[in-house]
Amino acid sequence: MKYQSFIGLEIHIHLLTQTKAFCACPNQYGAPPNTHVCPICLGYPGTLPAANAEAMRMSYLLARALNCELAATCTFDRKNYFYPDMAKSYQLTQFFAPVGRNGWFDISLGSETKRIRIHDVHYEEDAGKMIHAGKHSLVDYNRAGASLLEIVTEPDLSSGEEAEAYVREFRRLVRHLGVCDGNMEEGSLRCDANISINLPGKGLGTKTEVKNINSARFVRRAIAYEINRQAAAKDNGETIVQETRLWDADKGITLPMRTKEDAHDYRYFPDPDLPPFSPDDAFLADLETRLCELPLQRKQRYERDFSIPADTADFLAEDQQLAQLFDDCVALGAPPKVAANWLAGTVQAQLKRTERRVADSHISPQRLAQAIALVEKGRLSASRAKEVVELIILEDRDPEEIMTAHGWEQTSNAGEIDAWIAQVLADNEKVVSDIRGGNPKGIAFLMGQVMKRAQGRADARLVKEKLEQALTGQ
Numbered sequence: 001m002k003y004q005s006f007i008g009l010e011i012h013i014h015l016l017t018q019t020k021a022f023c024a025c026p027n028q029y030g031a032p033p034n035t036h037v038c039p040i041c042l043g044y045p046g047t048l049p050a051a052n053a054e055a056m057r058m059s060y061l062l063a064r065a066l067n068c069e070l071a072a073t074c075t076f077d078r079k080n081y082f083y084p085d086m087a088k089s090y091q092l093t094q095f096f097a098p099v100g101r102n103g104w105f106d107i108s109l110g111s112e113t114k115r116i117r118i119h120d121v122h123y124e125e126d127a128g129k130m131i132h133a134g135k136h137s138l139v140d141y142n143r144a145g146a147s148l149l150e151i152v153t154e155p156d157l158s159s160g161e162e163a164e165a166y167v168r169e170f171r172r173l174v175r176h177l178g179v180c181d182g183n184m185e186e187g188s189l190r191c192d193a194n195i196s197i198n199l200p201g202k203g204l205g206t207k208t209e210v211k212n213i214n215s216a217r218f219v220r221r222a223i224a225y226e227i228n229r230q231a232a233a234k235d236n237g238e239t240i241v242q243e244t245r246l247w248d249a250d251k252g253i254t255l256p257m258r259t260k261e262d263a264h265d266y267r268y269f270p271d272p273d274l275p276p277f278s279p280d281d282a283f284l285a286d287l288e289t290r291l292c293e294l295p296l297q298r299k300q301r302y303e304r305d306f307s308i309p310a311d312t313a314d315f316l317a318e319d320q321q322l323a324q325l326f327d328d329c330v331a332l333g334a335p336p337k338v339a340a341n342w343l344a345g346t347v348q349a350q351l352k353r354t355e356r357r358v359a360d361s362h363i364s365p366q367r368l369a370q371a372i373a374l375v376e377k378g379r380l381s382a383s384r385a386k387e388v389v390e391l392i393i394l395e396d397r398d399p400e401e402i403m404t405a406h407g408w409e410q411t412s413n414a415g416e417i418d419a420w421i422a423q424v425l426a427d428n429e430k431v432v433s434d435i436r437g438g439n440p441k442g443i444a445f446l447m448g449q450v451m452k453r454a455q456g457r458a459d460a461r462l463v464k465e466k467l468e469q470a471l472t473g474q
């Protein structure tokens with residue numbers, strides 16, 4: 001590659017707070033337009049905003065998880081702009097003293113780990129939503145004032161692939177911490193990408209910003225497109241214009257939107273209505289208790305400690321509930337690889353088929369561990385175990401209870417197995433005489449017949465052993 005690429009991401013997440021950023025309106029979506037509004041988020045004169053305590057906790061928690069220097073005192077500032085969807089015509093944000101600065105976040109690129117520096121984490125409010133209908137434009141202020149957190153990286157990423165890996169890792173981090181649902185299609189997590197290229201050793205080039213990319217895959221494609229577009233322009237001797245561009249997912253291209261403003265255009269100044277926020281010791285101590293093992297660390301632990309294949313480990317670490325179920329199940333004595341296979345296979349398929357998550361199913365670490373133990377003890381066949389595991393997702397019953405109720409317990413009663421074999425041999429005289437005459441092809445058939453007669457209750461290994469004995473007449 002002739003040019004070096006520099007990519008920085010700005011990710012906005014909607015915090016999972018009950019109320020908006022600076023008022024008591026519900027922080028929810030999907031309500032009829034302009035029903036979740038009040039004088040504060042509509043920017044009436046004389047109203048007083050107040051920072052949301054829950055949002056401050058979530059913001060500091062994420063900044064801490066991103067290894068940032070946490071602000072001993074963070075302040076709130078006004079970003080002035082003409083916002084048609086924001087009645088105040090300024091946005092409350094943090095410019096001078098954000099929640100966190102100078103952090104880092106590790107992402108996994110195949111077998112390598114890359115450390116991406118975090119420039120800052122700042123708290124702000126969202127704008128409303130414009131709906132353009134024919135000659136008219138309508139505005140819905142439900143989203144105006146919603147609590148947002150913006151996480152800005154340094155330009156440490158160097159390709160669309162790396163940016164996609166960052167977005168995916170970041171998304172599962174915020175889900176793990178419970179600060180955002182990470183749903184990109186619904187706009188809970190939005191990504192802007194700053195892209196520049198230059199000849200190697202020349203430092204950053206003139207950047208363009210691609211706004212509001214709403215899927216991890218589109219992040220990769222938009223950046224790849226933009227790198228190629230800038231390279232072609234440079235090759236033709238054109239100057240790259242600093243501007244904001246839009247990603248057109250249908251055409252797979254970026255388009256110019258507006259020339260980019262610099263920070264001074266926004267005339268930031270401290271908001272006179274909002275007091276600064278200073279976390280006390282109790283607040284900071286509480287953060288430490290909320291910090292859980294991060295998804296990437298979890299994935300790496302599964303690979304290292306349990307020799308679980310990378311893709312299965314990745315799958316488990318993706319969903320906090322699933323990962324916790326796995327850890328608890330292993331703590332109860334289930335062999336890790338076996339438990340991982342059940343979760344990635346049967347459990348996942350059944351959850352998907354029945355449109356459930358772990359939390360709204362009846363599976364528990366105890367139940368899964370019990371089902372696994374029943375197989376290990378030879379009391380349940382692998383195929384019946386699959387049915388049992390599918391049922392513990394749907395029904396509030398223990399595996400043993402399900403097994404007993406359905407009469408699925410395998411018998412190790414030799415007499416019972418001998419009787420099934422004797423019956424099958426008597427019913428298939430021709431096959432038996434062929435086998436005894438030196439053609440072993442029919443053995444599998446007889447085996448199948450015995451298992452069928454046993455209705456899944458016979459231990460296959462024992463049946464095979466006994467059948468062979470019966471055929472050779474020993």
Ligand SMILES: [Zn+2]
Pocket residue numbers: 020023024025036037038039040041042145
């Ligand atoms: Zn409000």
